[in-house]
Amino acid sequence: MQRIKVKDLLTGAEAGKEVLLKGWVRTKRGNKFVSFIAVNDGSTINNLQxxxxxxxxxxxxxxxVTTGAAIAVTGELVASQGKGQAYEVQATRIEVLGKADPETYPLQKKAHSLEFLREIAHLRFRTNTFGAVFRVRNALAFAVHRFFNEKGFVYMHTPIVTASDAEGAGEMFRVTTLDPINPPLTESGAVNYAEDFFGKATNLTVSGQLEGELAAMAFSDIYTFGPTFRAENSNTTRHLAEFWMIEPEMAFYDLKMTADLAEEFIKYIIRYALEHNREDIEFLGQRLAEEDKAKPQHERQEMTLLEKLEFVVNNSFERITYTEAIDILLNSNHYKKKKFQYDVSWGVDLQSEHERYLVEKHFKKPVVVTDYPKDIKAFYMRLNDDGKTVAAMDILAPGIGEIVGGSQREERLDLLVERMKGVGIHEEELWWYLDTRRFGGCPHAGFGLGFERMVQFVTGMGNIRDVIPFPRTPQNAEF
Incomplete structure (x- = not known):
């Protein structure tokens, strides 16, 4: 007999027929006359009794047949006699496929803290919370590919191992096969990476953007979706050492077109999750509401998770310049009462607290901030006519701040070379990148969306470590 998943059985499509169900026991209760076993197979947040x-x-x-055990159940799918679900299985045969020692199985029928569940990340998928989070993550990932496919973009796989630092940040993970104790040295005593596997110093990529630009100069519209890495010693709820980025690059685009595409993209993938994973989002929303009750009144969310997502989908994003953003912050009561931890002045990079103030307090909607000072942005961003700012844009979202960063790229060879010199990047390091400006260069633009931050936004989870299956953070590479 062919197995049928819980999600399909709960629709009642096989009612009155003998069915085969396989999954894991969530709970077992009963008396001397009957036992009620709640089974879940991950296909839905709902259990089947x-x-x-x-x-x-x-x-x-x-x-x-204890909590955590894997079982196979044969029986008739019938209308449920109890409350909570429409159908149940009257068992005729139950086979235990994998035992779970009830004395040592760590997931019992009680509330577990998210901190505890991070310590058993190999098992946390079996909880309702993480089952919902990762089904939503799956839906969002599928929606990413569907959106760009419908737009005619080419999916490009850019390298994970690279010799370039796209961001100029220098916080990268070294990739090497050299002996860590006795590496070959140059005459000056430095490590001789010419003898390394790739013949030069290489790292894990921080971005696929530069290689993506090369492809955009042939296919017009491309996107990447892959892992990126930052060796940044940040133990915060917003940072990971390994995370996934979505980076489209579009030839013949300007900054406004890029912001419009990013807004359309965000709304599309959220709408897809709302349509296909509503039960999961509703559950996560209930969980968030319970958390909210424990907070002081002034810290509570004004909208439920569902309301927030539907508001984003149904409303246009606010658009302001960086200069306007600074003026708003300087004139805010928050600034005047010295409630910001970090200073506000023209030329400083906006901190998360500034971004969240703009989104959550001032505009109460997602905000697109454009035209940042050139000194706080990457070398490849197009210099504006004022000579002080670049054609950059960030999209700020409620709860987490920056969710998208993008720009029109500098297509003018002389200005790009000048910017590279200004940040200490030698032309020979990126000769291949400069060739795209020498040979048929054109105006083009792109953006990057941190996938985990998007999953955070849609699920309402407060810590980014809870929206990636196995988080990689400073001093932690377990599992």
């Missing part, structure tokens, strides 16, 4: 009558199953026969 299995009814095992004592006439058919002795206590001995069910002794290994």
């Amino acid at each position: 299995v009814v095992a009558e004592a006439e058919k199953f002795s206590e001995e026969a069910l002794k290994d």
Whole structure:
């Protein structure tokens, strides 16, 4: 007999028929006449109740049917006699496929803290919270590919190992096969990377953008979706050492077109999750509401998770310049009452607290901030006519701040070379990148969206470590 998943059985499509169900026991309760076993197989947040009558199953026969055990159930799918679900399975056969020692199985029928669940990340998928989070993550990932496919973009796989630092930040993970104790040295005593596997110093990529630009100069519209790495010693709820980025690059685009595409993209993937994973989002919203009750009144969310997502989908994003953003912050009561931890002045990079003030307090909606000072942005961003700012844009979202960063790229060879010199990048290091300006260069633009931050936004999870299966953070590479 072919197995049918819980999600499909709960629709009642097989009612009145003998079915085969396989999954993991969430709970077992009952009396001397009957046992009720809640089974989940990950296809939905909802469990399916299995009814095992004592006439058919002795206590001995069910002794290994404990929380966490994997079981196969054969029986008839019938209308449920109890509340909570429409259908249940009247069992005729139950086989234990994998035991779970009830004395040592760490997931019992009680609330577990998210901190505890991070310590058992190999098992946390089995909880309702993380089942919902990662089904939503899956839906968002699928929606990413669907959006760009519908737009005619080419999916490009850019390298994970690279010799360039796209951001100029210098916080990268070294990739090497050299002996860590006795590496070959140059005459000056430095490590001789010419003898390394790739013949030069290489790192894990911080971005696929530069290689993406090369492809955009042939295909017009491309996107990447892959892992990126930052060796930044940040133990915060917003940072990971390994995370996934979505980076489209578009030839013949300017900054406004890029901001419009990013807004359309964000709304598309949120709408997809709302349509296909509403039960999961509703559950996560209830969880968030319970968390909110424990907070002081002034810290509570004004909208539920569902309301927030639907508001984003149904409303245009606010658009302001960086200069306007600074003016708003300087004139705010928050600034005047010295509630900001970090200073506000023209030329400083906006901190998360500034971004969240603009989004959550001032505009109460996502905000697109454009035209940042050139000195706080990357070398490849197009210099504006004022000579002080670049055609850059960030999209700020409620709860987490920056969710998208993008720009029109500098297509003018002389200005790009000048910017590279200004930040200490030699022409020979990126000769191939400069060739795209020498040979048929054109105005082009792109953006990057941190996938985990988007998953955070849609699920309402407060810590980015809870929206990636196995978080990589300073001093932590478990599992």
